[in-house]
Amino acid sequence: MxxxxxxxxxxxxxxxxxxxxxxxxxxxxxxxxxxxxxxxxxxxxxxxxxxxxxxxxxxxxxxxxxxxxxxxxxxxxxxxxxxxxxxxxxxxxxxxxxxxxxxxxxxxxxxxxxxxxxxxxxxxxxxxxxxxxxxxxxxxxxxxxxxxxxxxxxxxxxxxxxxxxxxTNIDVIDHISAFSQNPIYGVAQRNPDLNMRKDIHGRSEYYLDVDSNETLVRTVFAADPGDNIKLFCPLDGYDLSLVNCIISLRDIKLFNTSKKIRAKQPELLNLLGLTDGSRNYKILQEHIKKLSHSYIEIIDTLDNKVKHIINFFQGVHFYENYVEFDVSDWLYDHIFNMQITKIYKKQLHMFRYDLSKILIYRFQADRMHCHKHNLSYTINYNYRDFTYFIRFNKKDPKNKRMKKILRSLDEFINNQVIIESYKKLSENVIEINFYPLTSKEIYDLTKTNKMTLLKE
Structure with a gap:
């Protein structure tokens, strides 16, 4: 635009x-x-x-x-x-x-x-x-x-x-496209098997490893003294949605000049589709703390070297009327360069399953790619494709993982969101047929940030 x-x-x-x-x-x-x-x-x-x-x-x-x-x-x-x-x-x-x-x-x-x-x-x-x-x-x-x-x-x-x-268009939620390129987020897990290490200052860090196509994705939680370690469970669909809601509430000028985002907690709960009850505020604050203490190491398994680090916020400050997030350089660069995928808030609120809340962004990105390059809206996904951008529970066998994928696809079909139909072509391959983008979606979800245009 x-x-x-x-x-x-x-x-x-x-x-x-x-x-x-x-x-x-x-x-x-x-x-x-x-x-x-x-x-x-x-x-x-x-x-x-x-x-x-x-x-x-x-x-x-x-x-x-x-x-x-x-x-x-x-x-x-x-x-x-x-x-x-x-x-x-x-x-x-x-x-x-x-x-x-x-x-x-x-x-x-x-x-x-x-x-x-x-x-x-x-x-x-x-x-x-x-x-x-x-x-x-x-x-x-x-x-x-x-x-x-x-x-x-x-x-x-x-x-x-x-x-x-x-x-602050609360009808549309932004998503960093790079989040869908590695298995950073997964289905919520209780009491996962975390490893512990010491950082260069001798402080405890806990981490979880996931193998993905000659790459090791390591989620690291930097704990403060006295922290409840149970809070540091692997990043799930709630965390993904929360990050997206935070960046969707950014004030462009404040963000561009100081790398900060200010968001009111009621606004975040509204975007997440949750009521403003005390329990939801407590859960929200716990997940904000988790994100502020987390970062991702992408490690090449061939030489065991860290290729790059994905982190979210360098600091989080709670004030009376809002929460202020100091955005990491990695997150700032991806937002500033508009490396994002957009979805409608109402679509996100239709889903119950964590897996659906993760898949929606990847499917939307693939759908946008089809539109941009005038390709068929039918794409075949191999089981292994899903493991590249979803962190499954290590203990779950392949058939259980596939069952969760199919259950999630059914949720898309039942809500008539993004996916029009799908069918299994074999044990490992699923053919997914996306809805073509409507003219309204093309306008709402593909336009460039307006304040960026003003500066051109």
Whole structure:
């Protein structure tokens, strides 16, 4: 998606009244150009989008208060005004012609009724924090400069909110594609057989190894003194979903400038499809701690050397209103370079099985690949393919693992998500037929991050 498309999307949501009032001002440039300039200001600003929204709304309310006071002052102290501009100007016209239809097409039977009715309209406008400045009842009586200021506040409100919602689009969840290339996550395990080692500082670390195609995937848990070791079970579908939800809530400017993500715990529970009960908060905090203490070593089994390390967060800080995550360099690079796959939140919430919550991202990535390269949406998966990106329990025999895979595929079919049908071609091979991408999915799930485009 390019900036032209972004401007067009914003233009579509601007109310007709604002478009009409903008055209009447005759500023010498189009509304499209105005939107584009606001977008450029956002990209050039040192402020975060949330701060821009707060400051703009504050100025809007201050302006509303000022003009509300102008109107009420004219009513309360008419003798101080040589010329009326607001309600009292309408009263003058009413006194000259009792058939006068006032601003807003209101017919009054008396000056008192006119004052009461219009005062209530202006008061409602002032008290409603979501109302536009240009909805001011006496907007047409303003000077060109005043009208321009009103319209610009309104346009900024719309653009800022649009960009903010795109940055924190809770309908779509981002997934780091590299997570689906190694068996990092698996079905939840209780009391796994962990090994222990000492780090270079003599502190205890616990780890779990999984073999995968001449590669050893080692999940390491760095324990603090007094930690409950039971917390450090292998990474599962909950952990994968949690990482994805955290990165989906990133503020682009904060993320790009400081490698930080701030997320409210209720927001995370909502994205995870969980209620905000105390038990869920406790589980959430335990998994956040697990992720902050975990990293993955990808080891070449031929020479037993670490090829690269995957880690999540360099630090996690709990504050009163939010949790702040210091993103690792590895995670930052993958997000910044848009090496991600997107799914709908509602799809994730349909699944009960951990395995389905892991497979959905890999299947979605493969489906996107089919669309991008105009390939068939039917793909054959060998049993061994699944072992490359799922961490199975070592104690589970092959037939039990295959049974879990088929159960998960049935869950996709029953929910009509991503997979249209499948069939076993042999003991080891499964043919999966994906749903083709719809036009809405192409728009929602394949577009580039909008704030990145603003900087190009």
């Amino acid at each position: 390019n900036n032209f498309q972004l401007v067009e999307d914003i233009y579509k949501i601007i109310p007709e009244t604002i478009i009409h009032n903008f055209d009447l001002i005759k500023l010498g440039y189009t509304l499209d150009r105005c939107i584009s300039c606001v977008l450029q200001d956002i990209a050039d600003s040192n402020e975060f989008i949330k701060d821009l929204i707060i400051n703009n709304n504050k100025r809007k309310q201050q302006t509303k208060k000022r003009y509300y006071n102008y109107v009420m002052n004219e009513i309360d102290y008419p003798e101080k005004h040589k010329k009326f501009k607001y309600i009292m100007s309408e009263v003058e016209l009413f006194n000259e012609n009792s058939m006068y239809v006032a601003t807003g097409l209101i017919v009054a039977e008396s000056p008192e009724q006119l004052i009461e009715t219009h005062s209530e309209i202006v008061r409602t406008w002032y008290e409603d924090k979501n109302s536009f400045l240009s909805n001011f009842l006496f907007y047409t009586s303003l000077t060109k400069k005043q009208k321009t200021n009103f319209i610009m506040y309104d346009i900024k409100s719309i653009v800022y909110q649009f960009i903010y919602e795109q940055q």
